[in-house]
Amino acid sequence: MSDNSSPTPYPGIETSAPLARDFTFTTQRAGETLTMRVEAASWGYPNWGLQIGVSIDDGGKTRHNSTGVRRPDLPFERATVGDALALFESVGIVPCRTCGAPAFDPDTSITNRAGECESCFLERIDRDFERQMLPSRIRELKAELQRAVDHKAKGFTHRLLAMIHPEAGGDDYLVEFFTKKEPTPAEIEKLLKKRRSAVLNDYRLTHLDILQTSLQEALAKAEADKVTFAAETTEARKVAAKAARDAKKAIGAAAKTPGKARSPKATARAGKPPQGDQGDAS
Template sequence: MLSRTQKFTAIQGDVELTAEISPCVFMYQGYGLQLTVTLPKGGNTIVARKDIPIETATEQDCQALLESVRVLPCNVCQKPAFDPSSCSTNRDGKCESCFMAELNAAFEKETKKEDAKLKRDDAKFKARGYTHRVHAWIHPASGSDYELMMWMINPTQEEITSELKKKKSVDTTDYKLIEL
């Protein structure tokens, strides 16, 4: 029987892939064989054979599954990246560094856009006589939390609490009061 800590390696060109059996296969009966495969400079992917129960899986099954993973040069910097045609990955042929740089750049761009919109909204409400913005998180009993912005005129804690209760928030303290 395979152990929870067993590791496997495979060479793809000049890249050594490492893999370990994913913990979920031991947690959920009938899950099937699944490996978490890691590149030497970061990044991992999942490969699975749901038709092979972990109870009967062999080291050879694990090795064959690992060897099915292909590596190609990153389409940005040429470092090793997972070949999306051979495994489950959302990196689209990019190495972890390039993927994360692209993701962080997109996040930064979106954050700046949202900050600029909030600044415009604050100015618009201030011009209308509002004095504060309440940045709150609503925590309904259903558990589907969401963010809320409210502009108010010299709000008291009681007024803010009342507004959050109207939104059916079970926590009326999760807010930040920002002076405009």
């Protein structure tokens, strides 16, 4: 067993006791509730060493708000409660770089949140995904709107979107129908039976006037988002460019500071007398 013990006292806890797989510990730190648990990787992988997980209670705003820290040099079989608590103490909490809420210090834990709290991290990746998908979203909306306009011009009044669940199994798929009158539920069921769908009520029927208005609104929002994302990208580039310029200026200033940097020629001349007339003035 390791003789390490927790760096802070834990009343009622025997820190020298062997570490159990189900050991957990909850405490308050900097006004936040932190909970520690032993990760299964500690005993599940050969030569992995002790690893714990630490979570911050954020009031249920996110499902996953945790990090990990590991001691690869300490086998789980030799670890004590104190060893786990010492790892727990090593996990730092810092203000989120975006909103200031508590976040895990990336320098002291296993995390890809880079100093962001879970809420900001999830919001950022959702927004990044939305930004990446926006061009295809706009194309799809334009195509869908054009189909509605074309069919309305031909006398169609309703669109039926139905999910087909094949009786024989396999992947479900979406189908689109246009009708020149509002179909009854029985007519829709008959149509889906022809497609051999095992489910006969997974559909949406929309009048083309309502559909057209809805698609126009969705397209307008998507186009507005495109402008917003472009502005955000431009601003981010400006910030990055300014940071690069500032760094370049700082490097230049440091190079000009006496004693900080000298050119090879200056170094070669060091210690040599000045050239030219070296006689005493008379």
